Amino acid sequence: MKTVKVRNVVLGEGKVKICAPVVARDAAQLLEAVKLISSPEIDLLEFRADFYRESRVSAMRILRTAAGGRPLLFTIRTKAEGGEADLSDEAYREQILEAAGEADLVDLEYARFKRMEDGKDFLRRLQESGTGVIGSFHDFQATPPAEEITAKLCAMQEAGFDIGKIAVMPASEEDVLRLMTASVRMKEGLADRPYITMSMGKKGLLTRCAGAFTGSCLTFGTAGSSSAPGQIPVPDLKKILDILEP
Numbered sequence: 001m002k003t004v005k006v007r008n009v010v011l012g013e014g015k016v017k018i019c020a021p022v023v024a025r026d027a028a029q030l031l032e033a034v035k036l037i038s039s040p041e042i043d044l045l046e047f048r049a050d051f052y053r054e055s056r057v058s059a060m061r062i063l064r065t066a067a068g069g070r071p072l073l074f075t076i077r078t079k080a081e082g083g084e085a086d087l088s089d090e091a092y093r094e095q096i097l098e099a100a101g102e103a104d105l106v107d108l109e110y111a112r113f114k115r116m117e118d119g120k121d122f123l124r125r126l127q128e129s130g131t132g133v134i135g136s137f138h139d140f141q142a143t144p145p146a147e148e149i150t151a152k153l154c155a156m157q158e159a160g161f162d163i164g165k166i167a168v169m170p171a172s173e174e175d176v177l178r179l180m181t182a183s184v185r186m187k188e189g190l191a192d193r194p195y196i197t198m199s200m201g202k203k204g205l206l207t208r209c210a211g212a213f214t215g216s217c218l219t220f221g222t223a224g225s226s227s228a229p230g231q232i233p234v235p236d237l238k239k240i241l242d243i244l245e246p
Contacts, residue, residue: 012194016211135161187215
């Protein structure tokens with residue numbers, strides 16, 4: 001399986017990496033959040049731009065300085081996708097393209113990608129700018145069958161995304177196991193590149209720590225505000241990963 005190198009971080013090799021989301025609504029909150037992200041336990045930073053109400057380009061530049069040599073991921077989600085932004089498809093495209101000049105990675109919702117007439121050209125354009133692209137699928141209501149989860153991750157590979165990501169909501173322990181089963185199937189032969197999987201909420205906490213078992217290359221931990229249900233504070237997450245990983 002090939003790896004993805006972003007600055008000094010290699011995804012898909014070695015230990016599971018930790019990404020901390022930065023959630024802020026304005027410059028004042030952003031500067032406060034920056035104080036919390038200096039921990040060496042954080043491998044990547046994610047700017048959740050849908051929460052931000054001021055210049056996102058200026059915010060990215062502040063975060064680029066604060067990140068040091070660590071990679072920076074740009075993510076913007078609409079309300080329909082579990083986020084805060086209210087964007088048309090065209091405005092969403094513009095935000096992603098603008099971020100590609102500042103971020104090392106951008107998150108592109110797979111459902112939006114599928115709706116784009118020029119989706120593959122758009123993806124190629126982002127990658128040619130030197131930015132890695134995470135294709136992401138979120139289901140905040142349920143957990144699809146394992147076969148559907150693996151099919152989506154394989155489709156993201158075939159489309160050319162650098163990394164595929166699946167996040168689902170469990171209603172039962174069986175749902176959590178279904179997500180983990182799908183992830184292990186990817187690890188055992190379906191994956192040809194790094195992928196990220198997680199089951200959200202309290203029931204899904206286990207999946208955020210189980211990357212060494214399931215093959216998920218990245219997990220999200222909080223350094224301040226959380227951006228999704230079930231995220232674990234970075235210091236606690238790091239301790240658990242150190243115990244579980246070989």
